[in-house]
Amino acid sequence: MVDAADLVVQGKGTFEELMVCSREIAASTAQLVAASKVKADKDSANLCKLQQASRGVNQATANVVASTKAGKSQVEEKDSMDFSSMTLTQIKRQEMDSQVRVLELENQLQKERQKLGELRKKHYELAGVAEGWEEDAAE
Known part of the structure; x- marks a missing residue:
């Protein structure tokens, strides 16, 4: 930290x-x-x-x-950001670029959440093996 x-x-x-x-x-x-x-x-x-x-x-x-x-x-x-000096066309272009970036980030976020879920799943599996949980369940 x-x-x-x-x-x-x-x-x-x-x-x-x-x-x-x-x-x-x-x-x-x-x-x-x-x-x-x-x-x-x-x-x-x-x-x-x-x-x-x-x-x-x-x-x-x-x-x-x-x-x-x-x-x-x-x-x-x-x-x-200060948009006061931008033209209508520049603002529209920025708006479209921003929409594209939002969609890209949402896609990345979804993929990263899936990755996080898989990492947590594997972490719990490994932690369970280290603690002997697998052995307890088999008995």
Whole structure:
């Protein structure tokens, strides 16, 4: 996450990368807590501390994501386009180019969502094998 933040500050990274890193940290923390709940005693003091730390991580993650969104919107406001000097033909051309770009991005988004789904599916399969879930199901 620190690397992603550094790249954003340098103008070489994206705000979205920083948000994804933050959310991944929160998700990993939640997985740790869930796994610990399964293996630890209900009244474990360490489990209670872990849950409190997890809430702190979630709050910090929410703050990072909110700050990132605010920073992104400030940068985008500075980059807003000025169409006042364009002719009708230029505006129409820009509109058509923009429509083409929207369709391309929607197609890329659909493909990327499919890829993400397949990656998650494979991740869960591999995680299940690593945890011995396959063996438990066979018994």
